[in-house]
Amino acid sequence: MLRTHTCGELRPAHINQTVTLAGWVQTIxxxxxxxxxxxxDRYGITQIxxxxxxxxxxxxxQMRSLGxxxxxxxxxxxxxRYSKNPELPTGDIEIAVEQFEILNASxxxxxxIQDDTDGGDDLRMEYxxxxxxxxxxxxxxxxxxxxxxxxxxxxxxxxxxxxxxxVLIKSTPEGARDFVVPSRMNKGEFYAxxxxxQTFKQILMVAGFDRYYQIVKCFRDEDLRxxxxxxxxxxxxxxxxxxxxxxxxxFEGLVKFLFKEVKDVxxxxxxxxxxxxxxxxxxSDKPDTRFDMQFVELKGQDRDLTSGKNFVVFDSAExxxxxxxxxxxxYTRKQMDELTDWLKRPQIGAKGLIYVRxxxxxxxxxxxxxFYNEEDLKKWAEAMGAEKGDLMLIISGEAGKARKxxxxxxxxxxxxxxxxxxxxxxxxxxxxxxMLEYSExxxxxxxxxxxxxxxxxxxxxxxxxxxxxxIRANAYDMVINGxxxxxxxxxxxxxxxxxxALSVLGFSPEEAKSQFGFLMDAFEFGTPPHxxxxxxxxxxxxxxxxxxxxxxxxxxxxxxxxxxxxxxxPSTIAQAQLDELGLKVNLK
Numbered sequence: 001m002l003r004t005h006t007c008g009e010l011r012p013a014h015i016n017q018t019v020t021l022a023g024w025v026q027t028i029x030x031x032x033x034x035x036x037x038x039x040x041d042r043y044g045i046t047q048i049x050x051x052x053x054x055x056x057x058x059x060x061x062q063m064r065s066l067g068x069x070x071x072x073x074x075x076x077x078x079x080x081r082y083s084k085n086p087e088l089p090t091g092d093i094e095i096a097v098e099q100f101e102i103l104n105a106s107x108x109x110x111x112x113i114q115d116d117t118d119g120g121d122d123l124r125m126e127y128x129x130x131x132x133x134x135x136x137x138x139x140x141x142x143x144x145x146x147x148x149x150x151x152x153x154x155x156x157x158x159x160x161x162x163x164x165x166x167v168l169i170k171s172t173p174e175g176a177r178d179f180v181v182p183s184r185m186n187k188g189e190f191y192a193x194x195x196x197x198q199t200f201k202q203i204l205m206v207a208g209f210d211r212y213y214q215i216v217k218c219f220r221d222e223d224l225r226x227x228x229x230x231x232x233x234x235x236x237x238x239x240x241x242x243x244x245x246x247x248x249x250x251f252e253g254l255v256k257f258l259f260k261e262v263k264d265v266x267x268x269x270x271x272x273x274x275x276x277x278x279x280x281x282x283x284s285d286k287p288d289t290r291f292d293m294q295f296v297e298l299k300g301q302d303r304d305l306t307s308g309k310n311f312v313v314f315d316s317a318e319x320x321x322x323x324x325x326x327x328x329x330x331y332t333r334k335q336m337d338e339l340t341d342w343l344k345r346p347q348i349g350a351k352g353l354i355y356v357r358x359x360x361x362x363x364x365x366x367x368x369x370x371f372y373n374e375e376d377l378k379k380w381a382e383a384m385g386a387e388k389g390d391l392m393l394i395i396s397g398e399a400g401k402a403r404k405x406x407x408x409x410x411x412x413x414x415x416x417x418x419x420x421x422x423x424x425x426x427x428x429x430x431x432x433x434x435m436l437e438y439s440e441x442x443x444x445x446x447x448x449x450x451x452x453x454x455x456x457x458x459x460x461x462x463x464x465x466x467x468x469x470x471i472r473a474n475a476y477d478m479v480i481n482g483x484x485x486x487x488x489x490x491x492x493x494x495x496x497x498x499x500x501a502l503s504v505l506g507f508s509p510e511e512a513k514s515q516f517g518f519l520m521d522a523f524e525f526g527t528p529p530h531x532x533x534x535x536x537x538x539x540x541x542x543x544x545x546x547x548x549x550x551x552x553x554x555x556x557x558x559x560x561x562x563x564x565x566x567x568x569x570p571s572t573i574a575q576a577q578l579d580e581l582g583l584k585v586n587l588k
Contacts, residue, residue, distance in 0.1 A: 002073055002103075008044020010078055012092050020075040021046060021095065022103065024133065025066050026113070035063055036094075039074060042138060047081065047094040048074050059100045069106035069113060069130075075099035125565040128556055140553045143262065144541045148215060150261040151235055151537075154254050160211040160237065165200035167193060167217070172515055177221035179230070187582035193219035196534060198450060199519050201238040202491055205530040206522045210240035215537060224560050227483070227539055227550050231558075235486075235540075238532035244474050244490055248272075248429055251486065251533050255427065255478065262544055267427055270478070274432040283407030285433070288482025289426040291419035293323040293410050295403070296384045298394065305379050306396075311371040313352070319402045322354075322394035324384045325413050329357045329391050336367075343395075343409060350405040356380060356392040411482065420481070422546040427480045435459070435473035436504065444506050449475045451505055451516075452498070453489040454531075463500050474531070485540050488533030495523040 003022040010019065023041035030036075037048040050063050066072070076095040085091030110127055111119025115136045124131040131137055152162070171178045171192035178192035194200075196218050204212045214236045221230065235254075239247065252270050259265045278285050281294045299306045299320035306314040314320050331339075336355055343350035356366040356377055364377040372380075386392055393413070395406045414420045435455050436445045445468055447453060455463065459471045474490035492498045498520055502512040512520070538550035551557040558564055578585065 006043035007039050007041040007046045008089060010046055010090050010093050010095075012080065014078045015080055015093060017078050018075065018098070019078055019095065020073065020099075021048075022073045023071070024106075024113075025068055025070045025072060027068070028063075028066055030064060035060065037063060037066065039072070039095075040133075044090055045088060046090045047085075048076070048097055049079075049094050050097045050100075055097055059097060062100055062102065063097070066102070067106060067108060069109050069133075070102060071104040071106070073099075073101045073103055122559060122565055125557070125559055128566045132555065137552070140541070140545055140547070141555060143545050144553050146262045147258060147537070147541055147544065150258050151215065151254065153261075154257045155211075155213045155237070158211065158250065160213040161209055162214055163204060163209060163212050164214065165194070165197040165216070169194050169200075170515075179219045179221050182581045182583055184581055195220050196234060197236055198452065199516070201236060201532060202452065202493075202519060202530065203522055205238055205240045205491075205493075206525065206527045208240075210528070210530075211238075212532075213237045224558070224562060227536075227542070227548075229538070229550060229554060229558055230562050232550070233537040235535040235537050236532070237488075237534070238530060240528040240530040242529070242531060244431075244476065244531065247488065247490070247531050247533060248476060251478070251535075252429070254535075255480075255485075258540070258544075259425065265425060267425065270427050270429050272429045272431055275430055275434065276432065278430050279403060282410070283403030283405075284482070285430055285477065286479045286482055286484045287428075287430075288411060288414065288420065289428055289479075290421065290424050290481055291414050291417075293325065293413065295321050295323060295406060295410075297321050298380055298383060299396070300399075303383070305376070305383060306372075309371045309376070311368060313354075314396055317396035317398075317402070319399040320394060320396040321402055321406055322380075322384060322392050323406060323410050323413070324386045325391045325393060325417065326387075327389050328413075328417070329359055329389045331355075331357070331391055339393075339409075339412075342412065343405060348405055348408050349401070350395060350409075351397065353409075354394040354396070356386075356394070358386050358388055358390045358392070360388050362388055422481075425480060425543075427478065430477045430479055431475075432456070432472045433475040433477070434469070435471040435475075436468045438469065445504055447501075447505060449473060449487065449489050451502055452491050452519075454492045454497075455501075460497070463497075463504065468504060476533070478533075478535070480543055483539055483543060484536075485543065486533050486535035488531065490529070490531035493523060493527040493529055495520045498523060 004020045007021055007023050021039055023039045026038040026040040026045060028037050033052045035050045038045050039048050050060050052060060074095060074097055076097040078093050079096050081092055081094045109130055110123060111117050113130060113133050115134065117134060168181060168191035171180060171190065176195060181191040183189050183191060197214060197216055201212055216234055216236050217231055218234050219231050222228065256267045259267045275285055278287050283295060299314065299317065306320045340353040343353050354367050356364060358364055358381055364374050364381060366372065366377055380392060384392055393409060395402050434448050435453060437448050438445055454474045456472045456474055462468065462471045476488060477484050478486040492501060499512060538553055541553040542550045545553060
């Protein structure tokens, strides 16, 4: 070894020992007769000191020539540091250099290798090997490693077996777009990269591997955002001879174990919320329950407190719904106008915002005082649980759109009021999803989860009566802080039911056989009841790390255009390769 200790290891107990360290030059401070060097490796920083008269002239001159990120080896005696640094674990000692060697020089880095770096995203991704040296990035990957290790520990302890599934598979029309790979040996035919190992894990259940897991790469050719990458990692799991309750209990246990092992945080028993309640109370199937502000309908199925006052906006609305922001009655007109403009942005699309201030003096003043008197507003306040000092924010329109818009407003208010603390964790299960959702654009039904999701037994008869919108799925999502971190379902395991479900989704018998014949054939050979779940591994890591982007927890991520800035990928390939594959490039 080129070192006896790491740069984060030495303490006062090592004083007077002769040690050898190796690492990168973080900073150099030269005051003439004394030179200090901060030497860094993955484990920490140790200060090196050289003094004229004590250090050889050759070593002193050599150290004066150093630049940032030079790789050096230092041998010397551990001494007590005169000016201690309580911010560093090694801050009580330093190394009085006796031998010194430059192992490799470095060009001046294009950005600072420190937490508060001056490098932009694309620049740091182009020089990712330098960005990975930064302490904050290293800690993210160490956290990822800890989550990986704890996941395996928990699942191994419950008898799960880690089985690898193929990366070159068959393209299927459901879900996001596939990445496709041309086959040289079968010209004109293509593999696809898996969006998940879904059918393979079901085949493993047919094969009798009743507890499977895999921490696996998946691929989706979709537009990117903070919580998406073209390649991402899942904790993929499947179990046989189970009910939904078994799945929820097993994987609730996994998440509790991860929080305790990785964050030393105790998570209480996860509440259950139906999809219908999540949409009614939060306008989202992944509600952020770190704070309240539940939706209250002023006009809806069960009540109407707004009609008949000649306010056309409310009279013509299918739904009038609002939230109560506690302690915000002092919001100024300027703040309200800014909030309204925020809601009118194209990505949200609200037409306007109605507000009611509940003053500390008990007065009720609104933006619709022309139409509603104080008695009307008191009824609203009572319905919404508003008190003196509160602000009621109300949206109206078509029910689905109004709920989505109010969800965005609720989250924005939660952020503005500091209610979305990244160090606070609120977890829940969302259950009883619809099995199918109808697309007006395509005039057809789609699977809300995937085509292999089983209906609730008591709802299966709706497949025969054509009342597809009434069918609830045996499906479930785990939501943490408003992020869907995992989802799964009990699977269809009988050929007849699978064929019926595919028919509803628009597959002809020939198409069903072509795409999924192997799976339905397998169902005829004694398939056990089974189900599973997949967790977004990158999302879990970003939640544990308090970050908004999963990119911070991936060693070599892509940018928002799906490009690897370091290796310059994707790229064109040689004409000879195209000819060998039987391909022509059409850029139209």
